[in-house]
Amino acid sequence: GAGVSQSPRYKVAKRGQDVALRCDPISGHVSLFWYQQALGQGPEFLTYFQNEAQLDKSGLPSDRFFAERPEGSVSTLKIQRTQQEDSAVYLCASSLALASLSYNEQFFGPGTRLTVL
Amino acid sequence: AQSVSQHNHHVILSEAASLELGCNYSYGGTVNLFWYVQYPGQHLQLLLKYFSGDPLVKGIKGFEAEFIKSKFSFNLRKPSVQWSDTAEYFCAVRVSGGYQKVTFGTGTKLQVIP
Numbered sequence: 396g397a398g399v400s401q402s403p404r405y406k407v408a409k410r411g412q413d414v415a416l417r418c419d420p421i422s423g424h425v426s427l428f429w430y431q432q433a434l435g436q437g438p439e440f441l442t443y444f445q446n447e448a449q450l451d452k453s454g455l456p457s458d459r460f461f462a463e464r465p466e467g468s469v470s471t472l473k474i475q476r477t478q479q480e481d482s483a484v485y486l487c488a489s490s491l492a493l494a495s496l497s498y499n500e501q502f503f504g505p506g507t508r509l510t511v512l
Numbered sequence: 513a514q515s516v517s518q519h520n521h522h523v524i525l526s527e528a529a530s531l532e533l534g535c536n537y538s539y540g541g542t543v544n545l546f547w548y549v550q551y552p553g554q555h556l557q558l559l560l561k562y563f564s565g566d567p568l569v570k571g572i573k574g575f576e577a578e579f580i581k582s583k584f585s586f587n588l589r590k591p592s593v594q595w596s597d598t599a600e601y602f603c604a605v606r607v608s609g610g611y612q613k614v615t616f617g618t619g620t621k622l623q624v625i626p
Contacts, residue, residue, distance in 0.1 A: 437602050437616030503556040
């Protein structure tokens, strides 16, 4: 079946522009995660959804970052007034997990590489 | 909060050499541990995981990892690497009983020379 897809795969923005990054999770996956991966670093957690509910947004670096998943499927990560330090690969992952106490494997998408000039 | 350290940032091996990648975590409670791999041009994917039971876990492609609780370590091993193992490897930890959040290390790039 289809895996997690993300679009666009590459995005170049001028400093100050707003960007929107899209994630299509695997069909039926309840949980969805966003991670930020800076060059030479591991993925860092940004936010987590269970269905349409955003249960944790503690990793969002500033109020310029906003994520939504209005219908419990597709998710969008929006970055307002982009800065150079926002340049990174943004990864989306989804899992079947239904409960907070169990764990299911997270399946990752290919990522969106954002470059802010 | 939990954290993960991977001490080797870049490892170069010849084919058939043995591999051991170090991973240490900091968290005093019960954890779940993972190794993820990212082959060139591909998505991040799960290599193996430890939840409980036998501390020696086996994953895909001949990889294994050993959980040593007293050392807070979860090192990845493979007896004989192949050129196709060239990839970046990430160790990760999740607080057991917590929700889904996974904390990753900074990764180790493995280059296998034919």
